[in-house]
Amino acid sequence: xNLTGTRPTARRRTRARxxxxxxxxxxxxxxxxxxxxxxxxxxxxxxxxxxDLLTAGRTATRxxxxxxxxxxxxxxxxxxxxxxxxxxxxxxxxxRMDRAAQLGVVSAxxxxxxxxxxxxxxxxxxxxxxxxxxxxxxxxxxxxxxxxSDGGRxxxxxxxxxxxxxYGYMVPSTIATEIAWAGGAEGPVALISTGCxxxxxxxxxxxxxxxxxxxxxxxxxxxxAPISPITVACFDAIKATSPSNDxxxxxSRPFDLDRNGFVLGEGxxxxxxxxxxxxxxxxxxxxxxxxxxxxxxNAYHMTGLKPDGREMAEAIRAAMRQAKLxxxxxxxxxxxxxxxxxxxxxxxxxxxxxxxxxxYEVPVSSIKSMIGHSLGAIGSIEVAxxxxxxxxxVVPPTANLHTADPxxxxxxxxxxxxxxxxxxxxxxxxxxGGFQTAMLLARDQGDTGRRGDHHD
Amino acid sequence: xxxxxxxxxxxxxxxxxxxxAPNGLGTQAYWAATLxxxxxxxxxxxxxxxxxxxxxxxxxxxxxxxxxxxxxLAVQTDHWSHxxxxxxxxxxxxxxxxxxxxxxxxxxxxxxxxxxxxxxxxREIEKLWSQGPEYVGVYQSIAWFYAATxxxxxxxxGMRGPCGVICAEQAGGLDVLAQARRLLRxxxxxxxxxxxxxxxxxxxxxxxxxxxxxxxxxxxxRAYLPFDADACGYVPGEGGAMLIVxxxxxxxxRGARPYGAITGYAATFDPRPEPGREPRSNLxxxxxxxxxEARVTPEQVDVVFADALxxxxxxxxxxxxxxxxxxxxxxxxxxxxxxxxxxxxxxxxLDVATALLAIRDGVIPPTVGVRAADPACELDLVRSAxxxxxxxxxxVLARGHGGFNAALLVTAP
Numbered sequence: 001x002n003l004t005g006t007r008p009t010a011r012r013r014t015r016a017r018x019x020x021x022x023x024x025x026x027x028x029x030x031x032x033x034x035x036x037x038x039x040x041x042x043x044x045x046x047x048x049x050x051x052d053l054l055t056a057g058r059t060a061t062r063x064x065x066x067x068x069x070x071x072x073x074x075x076x077x078x079x080x081x082x083x084x085x086x087x088x089x090x091x092x093x094x095x096r097m098d099r100a101a102q103l104g105v106v107s108a109x110x111x112x113x114x115x116x117x118x119x120x121x122x123x124x125x126x127x128x129x130x131x132x133x134x135x136x137x138x139x140x141x142x143x144x145x146x147x148x149s150d151g152g153r154x155x156x157x158x159x160x161x162x163x164x165x166x167y168g169y170m171v172p173s174t175i176a177t178e179i180a181w182a183g184g185a186e187g188p189v190a191l192i193s194t195g196c197x198x199x200x201x202x203x204x205x206x207x208x209x210x211x212x213x214x215x216x217x218x219x220x221x222x223x224x225a226p227i228s229p230i231t232v233a234c235f236d237a238i239k240a241t242s243p244s245n246d247x248x249x250x251x252s253r254p255f256d257l258d259r260n261g262f263v264l265g266e267g268x269x270x271x272x273x274x275x276x277x278x279x280x281x282x283x284x285x286x287x288x289x290x291x292x293x294x295x296x297x298n299a300y301h302m303t304g305l306k307p308d309g310r311e312m313a314e315a316i317r318a319a320m321r322q323a324k325l326x327x328x329x330x331x332x333x334x335x336x337x338x339x340x341x342x343x344x345x346x347x348x349x350x351x352x353x354x355x356x357x358x359x360y361e362v363p364v365s366s367i368k369s370m371i372g373h374s375l376g377a378i379g380s381i382e383v384a385x386x387x388x389x390x391x392x393x394v395v396p397p398t399a400n401l402h403t404a405d406p407x408x409x410x411x412x413x414x415x416x417x418x419x420x421x422x423x424x425x426x427x428x429x430x431x432x433g434g435f436q437t438a439m440l441l442a443r444d445q446g447d448t449g450r451r452g453d454h455h456d
Numbered sequence: 457x458x459x460x461x462x463x464x465x466x467x468x469x470x471x472x473x474x475x476x477a478p479n480g481l482g483t484q485a486y487w488a489a490t491l492x493x494x495x496x497x498x499x500x501x502x503x504x505x506x507x508x509x510x511x512x513x514x515x516x517x518x519x520x521x522x523x524x525x526x527x528x529l530a531v532q533t534d535h536w537s538h539x540x541x542x543x544x545x546x547x548x549x550x551x552x553x554x555x556x557x558x559x560x561x562x563x564x565x566x567x568x569x570x571x572x573x574x575x576x577x578x579r580e581i582e583k584l585w586s587q588g589p590e591y592v593g594v595y596q597s598i599a600w601f602y603a604a605t606x607x608x609x610x611x612x613x614g615m616r617g618p619c620g621v622i623c624a625e626q627a628g629g630l631d632v633l634a635q636a637r638r639l640l641r642x643x644x645x646x647x648x649x650x651x652x653x654x655x656x657x658x659x660x661x662x663x664x665x666x667x668x669x670x671x672x673x674x675x676x677x678r679a680y681l682p683f684d685a686d687a688c689g690y691v692p693g694e695g696g697a698m699l700i701v702x703x704x705x706x707x708x709x710r711g712a713r714p715y716g717a718i719t720g721y722a723a724t725f726d727p728r729p730e731p732g733r734e735p736r737s738n739l740x741x742x743x744x745x746x747x748x749e750a751r752v753t754p755e756q757v758d759v760v761f762a763d764a765l766x767x768x769x770x771x772x773x774x775x776x777x778x779x780x781x782x783x784x785x786x787x788x789x790x791x792x793x794x795x796x797x798x799x800x801x802x803x804x805x806l807d808v809a810t811a812l813l814a815i816r817d818g819v820i821p822p823t824v825g826v827r828a829a830d831p832a833c834e835l836d837l838v839r840s841a842x843x844x845x846x847x848x849x850x851x852v853l854a855r856g857h858g859g860f861n862a863a864l865l866v867t868a869p
Contacts, residue, residue, distance in 0.1 A: 072589050135601060145581055152585025159508055159662045166666035170571045173623045177858030181728040186738055188723040190631055191623040193602035230581050233589040234596040295618040296561060297610045302598040311616055314561060432598055433607025435619055
């Protein structure tokens with residue numbers, strides 16, 4: 001089925017317009033929609049700058065400026081031009097928070113403002129927080145380690161130099177605490193840390209909290225600020241990152257034959273998830289509905305992937321079953337697309353396995369080509385991009401894709417963004433530990449939309 | 457909880473327990489020591505802690521990383537994961553689960569970690585800063601991060617279902633059980649869950665000291681005295697517990713004997729403390745919600761396993777939350793963690809294991825060390841000796857640094 005020419009998008013939009021009579025509850029129970037968004041990404045702070053970068057196909061990868069990377073194998077990264085004071089953080093907030101938490105709080109404030117939620121809306125006990133992060137407050141932990149150990153000299157680190165926030169750096173849940181404080185949340189709060197799928201899993205967790213009724217709204221997203229010596233060195237050690245130090249702008253090359261590893265990034269995206277009926281009642285603008293979320297594990301290797309993409313395919317199928325969607329319904333796939341050969345083959349195989357022939361028709365792209373791989377954060381940043389793709393009916397491109405890899409034979413949207421109807425988007429993530437996650441977003445379309453036609 | 461959760465079908469039961477605790481490695485050793493009031497708190501031996509203001513902790517002294525974990529796996533993982541892998545093995549064996557015989561996508565692993573592979577991380581970061589980036593080992597990227605234990609358990613046992621990792625300091629150890637239960641309502645039939653923590657290395661200890669909440673006392677018997685007028689902070693520890701959670705029907709079908717069921721849970725968060733104002737705790741709301749979901753009245757609860765921070769204001773807040781629901785001295789309260797120290801994510805999981813053992817044997821383990829109960833804490837604290845009597849419903853409380861609260865109710869099968 002391909003309804004591209006006949007989709008009554010405008011009509012469905014009208015039906016779902018804020019202020020319209022609330023749709024009756026379906027047998028699927030509570031539904032979850034995205035009503036607010038905040039993004040701090042390389043190449044620009046805020047949702048607008050982020051989307052401009054993606055649609056222009058610009059890359060934000062460059063030589064590392066956050067520390068002196070002389071002597072490291074990979075000396076490039078996708079950094080945020082982030083000034084915490086200019087972004088409204090107070091001196092005490094800046095001192096107390098690791099960079100990952102700073103990015104998180106700034107994005108959470110943007111998302112809450114964007115959602116139009118009032119101060120006690122929903123009441124604090126019905127507001128939850130689910131934040132993903134792969135490496136938590138590593139940057140702060142490392143900076144303090146250097147002082148306490150006097151430059152690595154002493155195993156018995158000096159307690160006299162311990163700062164009060166040191167424990168807060170060791171426990172990554174501090175980031176969720178800061179965001180809960182920023183949003184005034186007193187419902188369930190959690191930090192999800194499944195490595196590089198944390199950004200999808202944290203939104204998935206928030207989605208489930210709203211769906212099951214543990215919260216009416218959730219501040220959900222992910223943040224990571226891993227561009228510090230220890231994280232760069234640990235990826236150097238396994239040659240996972242790109243050594244293209246002479247050409248950083250073109251170093252992140254997912255699906256390109258000349259790829260040579262991922263480019264480390266940093267950033268944050270926070271979404272506001274709400275129970276759909278309440279969101280519509282208050283007249284909220286709805287970016288998209290979350291209609292499916294599933295994860296599987298390969299139980300194979302902590303960093304290795306089998307070329308057949310078997311478990312990622314299974315995660316995609318499970319998410320499609322939940323959403324009651326068929327392969328033909330998917331308009332765009334936001335790939336994990338890290339730019340390692342094993343990843344690109346792995347997920348290409350997974351898309352073919354899960355979607356069959358549709359895999360060859362549907363556009364697939366990787367925004368990591370532009371903003372690098374910010375570990376746990378990227379999954380949420382990609383979901384934000386997917387929601388914007390639905391909002392604008394634009395598919396962001398894969399930058400730097402010049403030479404096709406015969407092993408990767410799908411439509412990876414090279415270089416240039418595409419305007420096309422985007423009603424249903426699949427986003428996937430794959431990470432250390434063997435975790436594979438799939439999430440499906442759909443344009444909000446009321447209860448009589450396309451999904452209803454497919455109940456089997 | 458809502459109608460949506462109440463009408464959900466499966467009844468999640470715990471069919472296997474694995475314990476790696478300072479006062480006992482293995483469920484039997486731990487439970488015997490705990491009922492006898494034998495503490496595992498002692499001088500720190502993992503490194504020379506002389507120069508630090510904290511000298512005692514709960515170490516799993518019987519644990520030998522190379523004996524309990526295959527050598528190839530041991531070098532890739534931190535001590536915290538070694539404890540977790542070992543506890544998971546024990547739990548699976550206890551439950552009689554044969555992973556090879558079960559559908560691969562229906563087995564999941566969800567663990568809690570509060571601080572990741574701290575000791576491994578300190579060794580590698582020391583190499584980086586003292587020798588250079590090329591000296592950082594190939595396993596740093598997979599040993600240090602918070603997901604290491606979940607990933608390794610999944611690989612070791614071929615569990616390909618939806619895996620997870622939750623960090624909420626101590627409260628995470630209860631949150632993972634709620635997530636395990638959530639997964640049973642979806643695609644999973646068996647979930648390995650629980651948590652461990654182990655940050656007893658110099659950098660880990662100094663980080664813990666930075667909160668000002670650790671006990672500075674050297675006498676292991678007088679260092680950690682929650683709800684005591686003489687409370688002076690808590691003792692840190694390492695270890696934890698892993699549990700096997702299954703749907704009751706599938707457990708029965710394979711002839712497993714459950715320890716108990718997870719019947720209620722809720723998580724809440726405290727508002728940001730404001731200078732000059734008494735902090736407001738939402739722990740009481742978590743308790744009320746957990747009981748409500750389980751449809752259990754306060755009178756039906758036989759014991760509360762307290763979070764028991766050992767810091768006066770926090771103890772008072774917890775005592776008030778308990779009294780508000782159960783009435784002053786209204787329910788037996790215990791804190792066996794006085795024999796292990798606080799194990800963070802591992803501690804809450806261990807408390808759940810202990811609560812299930814209390815249900816099985818009809819006995820409430822004691823809180824050791826408390827001599828002069830703080831009169832402001834109106835609690836019926838089970839002190840000095842274990843208390844016999846049927847335990848049908850046991851409530852476990854956990855609070856995580858920064859404002860996390862969780863309450864979990866386990867019920868006799």
